[in-house]
Amino acid sequence: MRKLIVGCGYLGKRIAREWISQGHQVFALTRSPDRANQLRQAGIEPLIGDVTQDPDFRDLEQLETVLYSVGFDRNSRQSREAVTVNGLRKILAHLPGKVARLLYISTTSVYGIDDGSWVDADTQCEPKQENGILALQAERILNSFAEEHRVSAGILRLSGIYGRGRLLARQQSLMNSVPISANPSGWLNLIHVEDAVSAILACETRGRSGATYLVSDDLPT
Numbered sequence: 001m002r003k004l005i006v007g008c009g010y011l012g013k014r015i016a017r018e019w020i021s022q023g024h025q026v027f028a029l030t031r032s033p034d035r036a037n038q039l040r041q042a043g044i045e046p047l048i049g050d051v052t053q054d055p056d057f058r059d060l061e062q063l064e065t066v067l068y069s070v071g072f073d074r075n076s077r078q079s080r081e082a083v084t085v086n087g088l089r090k091i092l093a094h095l096p097g098k099v100a101r102l103l104y105i106s107t108t109s110v111y112g113i114d115d116g117s118w119v120d121a122d123t124q125c126e127p128k129q130e131n132g133i134l135a136l137q138a139e140r141i142l143n144s145f146a147e148e149h150r151v152s153a154g155i156l157r158l159s160g161i162y163g164r165g166r167l168l169a170r171q172q173s174l175m176n177s178v179p180i181s182a183n184p185s186g187w188l189n190l191i192h193v194e195d196a197v198s199a200i201l202a203c204e205t206r207g208r209s210g211a212t213y214l215v216s217d218d219l220p221t
Helices: 012-021 033-041 080-093 130-149 168-175 193-206
Strands: 002-006 025-030 045-048 063-068 099-107 152-158 160-162 190-192 211-215
Touching: 002 012, 012 025, 012 193, 025 033, 033 045, 063 080, 080 130, 099 130, 099 193, 130 152, 152 193, 160 193, 190 193, 193 211
Parallel strands: 002 025, 002 063, 025 045, 063 099, 099 152, 152 211, 160 190
Antiparallel strands: none
16 A cells, blocks of 8 residues: 655654555655655655645555644744645645545644643634644644545644654753743643554544544643
């Protein structure tokens, strides 16, 4: 089976590794030729392109699954809207008739709740910050596309991802006693990257089409 990852970074490359181990052919979109070489070495077939610049998928054959897992690069010149919303639109424009299943990695920021109350996948979304507002908009775009083209779709709202090699810059700041701006009485919700991978694979194989899943550990800190 052929699968495409749009956003093959910290999380996406682990999904690719699992799919390859299952015998699937995995493609990944990347902006960088250097990154493309790294993907090839990992057994992934790179496609050079940028979600903000209408990538060319004309030669891409039928896909079983497309995973959209694009993170926002604060060092890039692109706006968050260009990546989260418009980028998804550009990818979807190439997929009618080419994909059976869509998976979208969203964020718990769509809930907009910061008062310490518990939330679940059915909690009403009232995002307050840009990333949550745009992620919720992207979710609706994905669901609309899936309904129009009769494609299976799953949305996973992930809390903060942690794991080996994650947030190295912040760890270095802590080691150097550099203060980090945060609310000392606030709650932090996290999910280990390997648990996130397991949730995504479960959603792909056993998830209900059109469902939204909240993916977080059950021990906020």
